Amino acid sequence: MIMRDASIETTAIGVVGAGSWGTALAQLLASQGFSIDHWVYEDEVREQMRTDRENGRFLPGVRLSDNLHPSGDLDAVVSGKDLVLVVTPSHVTRQTMQRCGPAIDADTIVVSASKGIENQTHLTMSGVLTEVIPGLTDQRLAVLTGPSFAREVARQVPTVVTVASGNPDTAAYVQQVFATPYFRVYTIEDVIGAELGASVKNVIAIAAGVIDGLGLGLNTRAALITRGLVEIRRLGLAMGAQPRTFTGLAGVGDLILTCTGDLSRNHTIGKQIGQGRKLKDLLAEMHMVAEGVKTARSVYNLSRKLGVEMPISQAIYHLLYDDLDPKTALHQLMTRDLKQELDEI
Numbered sequence: 001m002i003m004r005d006a007s008i009e010t011t012a013i014g015v016v017g018a019g020s021w022g023t024a025l026a027q028l029l030a031s032q033g034f035s036i037d038h039w040v041y042e043d044e045v046r047e048q049m050r051t052d053r054e055n056g057r058f059l060p061g062v063r064l065s066d067n068l069h070p071s072g073d074l075d076a077v078v079s080g081k082d083l084v085l086v087v088t089p090s091h092v093t094r095q096t097m098q099r100c101g102p103a104i105d106a107d108t109i110v111v112s113a114s115k116g117i118e119n120q121t122h123l124t125m126s127g128v129l130t131e132v133i134p135g136l137t138d139q140r141l142a143v144l145t146g147p148s149f150a151r152e153v154a155r156q157v158p159t160v161v162t163v164a165s166g167n168p169d170t171a172a173y174v175q176q177v178f179a180t181p182y183f184r185v186y187t188i189e190d191v192i193g194a195e196l197g198a199s200v201k202n203v204i205a206i207a208a209g210v211i212d213g214l215g216l217g218l219n220t221r222a223a224l225i226t227r228g229l230v231e232i233r234r235l236g237l238a239m240g241a242q243p244r245t246f247t248g249l250a251g252v253g254d255l256i257l258t259c260t261g262d263l264s265r266n267h268t269i270g271k272q273i274g275q276g277r278k279l280k281d282l283l284a285e286m287h288m289v290a291e292g293v294k295t296a297r298s299v300y301n302l303s304r305k306l307g308v309e310m311p312i313s314q315a316i317y318h319l320l321y322d323d324l325d326p327k328t329a330l331h332q333l334m335t336r337d338l339k340q341e342l343d344e345i
């Protein structure tokens, strides 16, 4: 049993987004007895969730509890809530939350579980939410992240994540709401570090997929994960993150999962590119999001703007958007100037 404050039991919760992660988290909360209002974008998905009690498109095979209420009324889902969980793909978060931001109460805690960096603004999701939800400050905002495939959480596979908030009370509250015996939740204070770890690992996961698609070895993958972490940390430091965040669940934890797990959409895209397929064909076939594809563009531009050395991420950008051949990219990375391994800080 997880010991919770009695006041937590009555938390009114709205969930925005019913992809695989939104559905897995909404169901996790519903299974703990919370009544969940759940905004579902597609009419047919919402209807199926209502009638069959299943989200067959994004999380097939998972029975939804009766206290999970699918809805098409975005304002109603977010208004009058103690906690609103936002789990939309990052590129639609602004437009979605702009629509309903004014309906969110002034004391509602807002939790973001999306992983990405906006292309136009280079903002992480906490930055986007602060811009579009009137009156939202970092005191009421938290980020839920860490190594967590939706399908495994839905199967109640033991999973450990972290909640980041600039306000320790907010982090502790969100921790209590989400924690279950199979979903352990830590807290940290470094929001930007947690979000950058979560977002940039998707770009590195594409690279890990490419390595597998090319049929290379475990040495290569271990090197990629290690040097990928160096890049994530460098960008994080340039953007004000705390270095130790990247040794935690939001950093190396999620990086390992996504670079080694076959369930990763980012890894899968990379693998198919490594096998010679074209990005536009892959995207046309996919109904789910592989955040790393868009984040690669943000990271490329950010790293150049900030003068941060990120050769793997930049190679993935050229591979995705300039048709750089994977083998050529690898050769270029392996024959860069020889240097000392570790950064000064």
Ligand SMILES: NC(=O)C1=CN([C@@H]2O[C@H](COP(=O)(O)OP(=O)(O)OC[C@H]3O[C@@H](n4cnc5c(N)ncnc54)[C@H](O)[C@@H]3O)[C@@H](O)[C@H]2O)C=CC1
Binding pocket: 017, 018, 019, 020, 021, 022, 023, 040, 041, 042, 058, 087, 088, 089, 090, 092, 096, 113, 114, 115, 116, 148, 149, 150, 151, 287, 288, 289, 290, 291
């Ligand atoms: N699936 C997973 O295992 C995990 C996903 N995440 C993150 O959660 C976020 C959401 O991803 P998933 O739930 O996996 O999504 P998904 O890829 O399973 O589904 C796509 C979602 O986008 C929605 N959508 C499409 N167009 C839309 C629009 N114009 N406006 C609003 N919604 C629209 C769909 O309704 C659906 O909910 C992403 O940032 C992802 O990186 C984080 C941890 C785990």
Ligand SMILES: O=C(CO)COP(=O)(O)O
Binding pocket: 115, 146, 147, 148, 149, 150, 202, 205, 254, 257, 258, 263, 264, 265, 266, 267, 289, 290, 291
């Ligand atoms: O972020 C994830 C697990 O923590 C999910 O990764 P993918 O989006 O690559 O499937």
